Amino acid sequence: MFGKKASGNTSRKAVAPAVDTSIEAEKIIEPEEVPKQQPAAPMKDGAESEAYYETKATIFNALFETIDVSALAGMEAVAARQEIRTIVDEIIAIRNVRLSVVEQNQLISEICDDILGYGPLEPLLVREDIADIMVNGAKHVFIETNGRMEKTNIRFRDNAQLMNICQRIVSQVGRRVDESSPICDARLLDGSRVNVIAPPLAIDGPTLTIRKFKKDKLRLDNLVGFGSISPAGAKVLKIIGACQCNILISGGTGSGKTTLLNCLTAFIHPDERIITCEDAAELQLQQPHVVRLETRPPNLEGKGKITMSDLVKNCLRMRPERIIVGEVRGPEAFDLLQAMNTGHDGSMGTLHANSPREGLSRLESMITMGGFSLPTRTIREMIVGSIDIVIQATRLRDGSRKITHITEVLGMEGDVIVTQDLVLYEMGGEDAQGKIIGEHKSTGIARPAFWERARYFNLEKDLALALDEAGEG
Ligand SMILES: Nc1ncnc2c1ncn2[C@@H]1O[C@H](COP(=O)(O)OP(=O)(O)O)[C@@H](O)[C@H]1O
Ligand SMILES: [Mg+2]
Structure with a gap:
């Protein structure tokens, strides 16, 4: 022994x-x-x-x-x-x-x-x-x-x-x-x-x-099964993912942002070159052409730190078609918007916020705090020019997770960013077990701003159908 x-x-x-x-x-x-x-x-x-x-x-x-x-x-x-x-x-x-x-x-x-x-x-x-x-x-x-x-x-x-x-x-x-x-x-x-x-x-x-790391990530079908999104809402998401919209997923901690991001990547065309940047690799993309990058904390001597911003900047030199940022929390917001603005359509990221509107202003403040001395208006114009869709994930008080908003970023009116909700989750009340009752509803927008984009991908009919279906609640 x-x-x-x-x-x-x-x-x-x-x-x-x-x-x-x-x-x-x-x-x-x-x-x-x-x-x-x-x-x-x-x-x-x-x-x-x-x-x-x-x-x-x-x-x-x-x-x-x-x-x-x-x-x-x-x-x-x-x-x-x-x-x-x-x-x-x-x-x-x-x-x-x-x-x-x-x-x-x-x-x-x-x-x-x-x-x-x-x-x-x-x-x-x-x-x-x-x-x-x-x-x-x-x-x-x-x-x-x-x-x-x-x-x-x-x-x-x-x-x-x-x-x-x-x-x-x-x-x-x-x-x-x-x-x-x-x-x-x-x-x-x-x-x-x-x-x-x-x-x-x-x-x-x-x-x-x-x-905990989940080996089998949830798919959009699972989210529909859980009632996190309606079948029609899921179709809208599918089209948004497929037609290269630039997407921001907003939500609180544990609200299902990363899960949703992972779901959306399923609709990316297999020919596209995708680069993911994360603090810890969580995403599981199914496409053949994916490069996964991870940030690095400093070592014991405090050296060798590689930030998200470093990664996103480097991405741009890697000929990406789409850039996917696991979580945007700092100056990388600027780099991601730049990427979205310069032809990397279909890029996506998540950030921590409680509504689409708050998400957009968080993005703005990350850029301001990142030391980019740009006028507010310029930053907002950049946001409007980059982000097409904000999807809000929310963990409700009964523990269920819902996609509560699918919202478009339309443009600017004066100094204000104008958005338009396409699909919303409307809460009704609670049942006897304390479960929240509610439903996903289209807001009645028949022709969203990304219509032309959908048309380019030959998906406009599907989009019309999905929105129509969502309208029936
Ligand atoms: N729609 C959903 N329904 C049920 N569980 C979910 C849903 N979305 C995510 N989860 C689970 O919730 C946990 C946190 O999800 P995650 O996507 O990592 O949240 P976030 O990135 O917002 O912190 C994971 O265990 C995930 O499997
Ligand atoms: Mg996450």
């Missing part, structure tokens, strides 16, 4: 480099202070007995004293698990611990998760139905499923263990999180996006937010 030794004093620290593991290690050896293992795997109603957690803590500590845990981390996952299993079986036998086979297996799997994986987070990470995991300090773990936020009874032993796991996550992408650099973005191997903010900035303990 590898790594066995008489005392675990030196190796304990090696479990988690770079964080103040000393606190945790200290806690582990003090017998009086043995921290109770909190429920790891069980979710809502898995009320394991106190005795089980005490046993787990005892065995955990014994294991720490027996093996060099840092060496385990360097091993193949399967071999490391086998190693842990062998030693734990031995400890159980020697100490005469009484456990059922099921309990013993659960215990071993939890210990493996703690040492090799992401501890109490593991059972959440494998669940496909979870969209977000939010950890507010060791004792409060929330998840979002189907648009609903719920508290789980998953807990970390203490903030040190949580910090440890945060550290393990971010170190995989070569980053570090501690008191001196308490904010960190990272990505899990499965593509999930992670943000960590640690004390002293996060007052109640390390705070971890994970946006």
